[in-house]
Amino acid sequence: xxxxxxxxxxxxxxxxxxxxxxxxxxxxxxxxxxxxxxxxxxxxxxxxxxxxxxxxxxxxxxxxxxxxxxxxxxxxxxxxxxxxxxxxxxxxxxxxxxxxxxxxxxxxxxxxxxxxxxxxxxxxxxxxxxxxxxxxxxxxxxxxxxxxxxxxxxxxxxxxxxxxxxxxxxxxxxxxxxxxxxxxxxxxxxxxxxxxxxxxxxxxxxxxxxxxxxxxxxxxxxxxxxxxxxxxxxxxxxxxxxxxxxxxxxxxxxxxxxxxxxxxxxxxxxxxxxxxxxxxxxxxxxxxxxxxxxxxxxxxxxxxxxxxxxxxxxxxxxxxxxxx
Amino acid sequence: xxxxxxxxxxxxxxxxxxxxxxxxxxxxxxxxxxxxxxxxxxxxxxxxxxxxxxxxxxxxxxxxxxxxxxxxxxxxxxxxxxxxxxxxxxxxxxxxxxxxxxxxxxxxxxxxxxxxxxxxxxxxxxxxxxxxxxxxxxxxxxxxxxxxxxxxxxxxxxxxxxxxxxxxxxxxxxxxxxxxxxxxxxxxxxxxxxxxxxxxxxxxxxxxxxxxxxxxxxxxxxxxxxxxxxxxxxxxxxxxxxxxxxxxxxxxxxxxxxxxxxxxxxxxxxxxxxxxxxxxxxxxxxxxxxxxxxxxxxxxxxxxxxxxxxxxxxxxxxxxxxxxxxxxxxxxxxxxxxxxxxxxxxxxxxxxxxxxxxxxxxxxxxxxxxxxxxxxxxxxxxxxxxxxxxxxxxxxxxxxxxxxxxxxxxxxxxxxxxxxxxxxxxxxxxxxxxxxxxxxxxxxxxxxxxxxxxxxxxxxxxxxxxxxxxxxxxxxxxxxxxxxxx
Numbered sequence: 001x002x003x004x005x006x007x008x009x010x011x012x013x014x015x016x017x018x019x020x021x022x023x024x025x026x027x028x029x030x031x032x033x034x035x036x037x038x039x040x041x042x043x044x045x046x047x048x049x050x051x052x053x054x055x056x057x058x059x060x061x062x063x064x065x066x067x068x069x070x071x072x073x074x075x076x077x078x079x080x081x082x083x084x085x086x087x088x089x090x091x092x093x094x095x096x097x098x099x100x101x102x103x104x105x106x107x108x109x110x111x112x113x114x115x116x117x118x119x120x121x122x123x124x125x126x127x128x129x130x131x132x133x134x135x136x137x138x139x140x141x142x143x144x145x146x147x148x149x150x151x152x153x154x155x156x157x158x159x160x161x162x163x164x165x166x167x168x169x170x171x172x173x174x175x176x177x178x179x180x181x182x183x184x185x186x187x188x189x190x191x192x193x194x195x196x197x198x199x200x201x202x203x204x205x206x207x208x209x210x211x212x213x214x215x216x217x218x219x220x221x222x223x224x225x226x227x228x229x230x231x232x233x234x235x236x237x238x239x240x241x242x243x244x245x246x247x248x249x250x251x252x253x254x255x256x257x258x259x260x261x262x263x264x265x266x267x268x269x270x271x272x273x274x275x276x277x278x279x280x281x282x283x284x285x286x287x288x289x290x291x292x293x294x295x296x297x298x299x300x301x302x303x304x305x306x307x308x309x310x311x312x313x314x315x316x317x318x319x320x321x322x323x324x
Numbered sequence: 325x326x327x328x329x330x331x332x333x334x335x336x337x338x339x340x341x342x343x344x345x346x347x348x349x350x351x352x353x354x355x356x357x358x359x360x361x362x363x364x365x366x367x368x369x370x371x372x373x374x375x376x377x378x379x380x381x382x383x384x385x386x387x388x389x390x391x392x393x394x395x396x397x398x399x400x401x402x403x404x405x406x407x408x409x410x411x412x413x414x415x416x417x418x419x420x421x422x423x424x425x426x427x428x429x430x431x432x433x434x435x436x437x438x439x440x441x442x443x444x445x446x447x448x449x450x451x452x453x454x455x456x457x458x459x460x461x462x463x464x465x466x467x468x469x470x471x472x473x474x475x476x477x478x479x480x481x482x483x484x485x486x487x488x489x490x491x492x493x494x495x496x497x498x499x500x501x502x503x504x505x506x507x508x509x510x511x512x513x514x515x516x517x518x519x520x521x522x523x524x525x526x527x528x529x530x531x532x533x534x535x536x537x538x539x540x541x542x543x544x545x546x547x548x549x550x551x552x553x554x555x556x557x558x559x560x561x562x563x564x565x566x567x568x569x570x571x572x573x574x575x576x577x578x579x580x581x582x583x584x585x586x587x588x589x590x591x592x593x594x595x596x597x598x599x600x601x602x603x604x605x606x607x608x609x610x611x612x613x614x615x616x617x618x619x620x621x622x623x624x625x626x627x628x629x630x631x632x633x634x635x636x637x638x639x640x641x642x643x644x645x646x647x648x649x650x651x652x653x654x655x656x657x658x659x660x661x662x663x664x665x666x667x668x669x670x671x672x673x674x675x676x677x678x679x680x681x682x683x684x685x686x687x688x689x690x691x692x693x694x695x696x697x698x699x700x701x702x703x704x705x706x707x708x709x710x711x712x713x714x715x716x717x718x719x720x721x722x723x724x725x726x727x728x729x730x731x732x733x734x735x736x737x738x739x740x741x742x743x744x745x746x747x748x749x750x751x752x753x754x755x756x757x758x759x760x761x762x763x764x765x766x767x768x769x770x771x772x773x774x775x776x777x778x779x780x781x782x783x784x785x786x787x788x789x790x791x792x793x794x795x796x797x798x799x800x801x802x803x804x805x806x807x808x809x810x
């Protein structure tokens with residue numbers, strides 16, 4: 001195993017990975033939403049939930065600082081190819097490519113080529129008319145690019161330090177996105193608790209956003225109980241987008257980086273990881289009401305931010321670096 | 325394929341005036357004739373795409389920002405017979421030895437000035453002469469030129485001449501390897517009948533040359549840590565840096581990855597600081613250390629020069645090489661060879677006139693339409709006038725510039741640069757070519773067999789620089805057996 005690596009390189013790999021994952025997740029959310037729109041019976045149904053989509057894929061606050069109202073076409077533009085949204089698919093893919101470019105010397109050639117091919121084609125995308133079909137194709141291309149990248153990483157990278165940093169970025173990004181989607185869904189549910197709405201629809205959507213519908217249905221034949229869905233997406237140990245699964249894998253990756261040993265500089269990081277794992281396993285999802293669930297998810301998102309910061313500090317991904 | 329090809333008054337690398345191929349191109353000529361037009365077009369496209377997909381690009385900057393471009397590739401190789409190559413190789417070794425002596429000399433005893441061979445002011449007024457920073461220090465192997473890229477041209481008689489010595493940060497070596505790689509991928513048929521010098525060991529030679537420059541104070545019990553210092557992804561030659569670092573297995577670092585503490589250089593890693601012994605830098609001298617050179621440099625590392633002076637780190641190429649490879653000092657290289665080595669130059673220069681000499685100045689002003697005028701401080705084909713291809717207004721403008729600042733310019737006769745066929749857009753046509761030869765110096769000197777053949781793809785153009793529409797070709801040195809064969 002390569003023992004050491006430049007901090008800047010580690011940082012780039014971590015962010016490359018997070019941006020690829022973020023782009024894929026956002027593309028899937030948007031793609032699911034566009035399909036729901038097609039199935040909607042009337043205009044009102046087609047226009048609903050867009051604010052939640054913006055909140056999941058970017059930030060509603062940032063959106064409103066640029067635009068006055070939620071206009072569907074503007075939003076699609078904002079989330080896909082807008083240069084003004086740091087989390088637009090185009091920006092995420094550009095960040096991923098730039099990060100890959102500055103670490104090309106240690107990445108598999110094919111990974112660079114996959115990201116570069118997306119970039120080269122992107123110029124064409126920008127010139128295509130803004131039709132639904134083109135948007136769907138673009139989303140599909142983002143998802144496939146992410147999947148191919150992961151395939152290259154898994155099939156050709158040595159399981160050394162660079163690989164591990166890539167994985168940590170991916171799991172952290174994923175866990176956060178799952179929490180975010182659930183949070184938004186819970187919020188929606190709570191708001192409409194008194195209104196007789198179709199709650200089934202919300203949980204189904206959450207599963208689709210996280211590519212977990214098929215897996216869930218196998219575990220829980222066709223019922224859409226909110227407690228089951230939440231429990232599945234938070235605690236299911238075998239589903240690769242559940243919060244628990246992601247955090248277990250962050251732990252595994254850090255363990256690997258440290259060769260199974262806890263040193264003085266990594267002590268805080270390990271403690272935080274263990275604490276988070278405990279908090280997940282000891283929580284009884286089934287007994288919580290929506291408010292409690294939301295505060296659990298908020299708390300977890302804060303933990304992710306703390307963890308991300310501690311991770312960066314432990315490996316000097318941010319200044320300063322001292323002689324050891 | 326080449327039925328309507330005209331060599332004209334120029335020396336052609338491949339074809340004779342009677343329309344027959346030269347002896348060492350016979351096999352190639354026959355093989356190409358077996359391709360259909362369709363094959364040629366298809367292969368051509370595949371080759372170009374290959375470069376784009378792999379991101380083998382350089383960045384061109386203009387008023388709207390930077391664009392990534394590939395260097396156009398032309399598949400007709402430059403084939404050099406063994407004997408010719410041996411002569412070039414000897415000539416390059418001779419030239420590098422003399423230039424290295426020169427650098428060592430002017431930063432120490434200045435014997436060549438004392439002997440009255442080179443005017444003192446030419447050295448002292450040179451903006452790249454960093455006497456204050458690096459004079460008097462003993463550098464590892466006393467070698468200033470770890471890697472040189474010497475640009476050769478051939479005149480109308482086929483005589484090789486040195487056009488330029490690049491002793492600072494010559495780029496383009498990665499293209500030599502990529503050209504060969506793409507060539508083998510896309511035109512494998514062409515290799516069946518040729519026995520040519522392989523490039524396989526060249527990167528390990530380069531690595532050895534790097535690591536042989538151990539700084540005086542390196543820990544003798546540890547293997548040396550070498551890095552390649554790049555200005556970063558926005559540099560036009562970034563691909564070159566990535567390729568070389570990767571192939572040599574050394575870390576690719578940016579200025580912000582390094583730090584100097586107690587005059588020792590470290591790189592910042594995830595496990596803390598790690599000592600660096602050798603830096604192959606691709607950052608120009610004046611950006612290297614804001615403490616010693618330009619204070620506004622954000623690319624460099626503060627304190628690097630102090631570490632260098634103390635023998636705690638090696639810097640390749642040496643600091644201050646720019647004094648030896650500018651267009652004014654170029655004129656004196658043959659004299660350096662005579663002075664230091666007591667030999668006659670094997671590969672001659674192109675005849676060059678200093679415009680600071682009033683007689684020459686008058687001659688140049690009168691004959692500017694026949695001459696090439698260059699700014700001694702510029703490179704890459706910029707601030708240059710090609711007399712026979714210029715407009716009256718351009719010539720007048722240049723005359724003004726020359727009269728205002730004669731020291732800044734040199735003039736050379738317009739050489740009938742040799743040509744070779746290029747295949748672009750479905751046809752073969754003659755284009756001017758030159759050859760950048762890479763010379764690596766460590767404990768021994770090694771000349772990379774072949775080099776980067778650059779071609780001016782714009783018909784009639786004399787400018788081969790990639791930033792101005794030039795392309796690249798593979799360069800084949802026939803092995804001994806290959807020579808009999810061809």
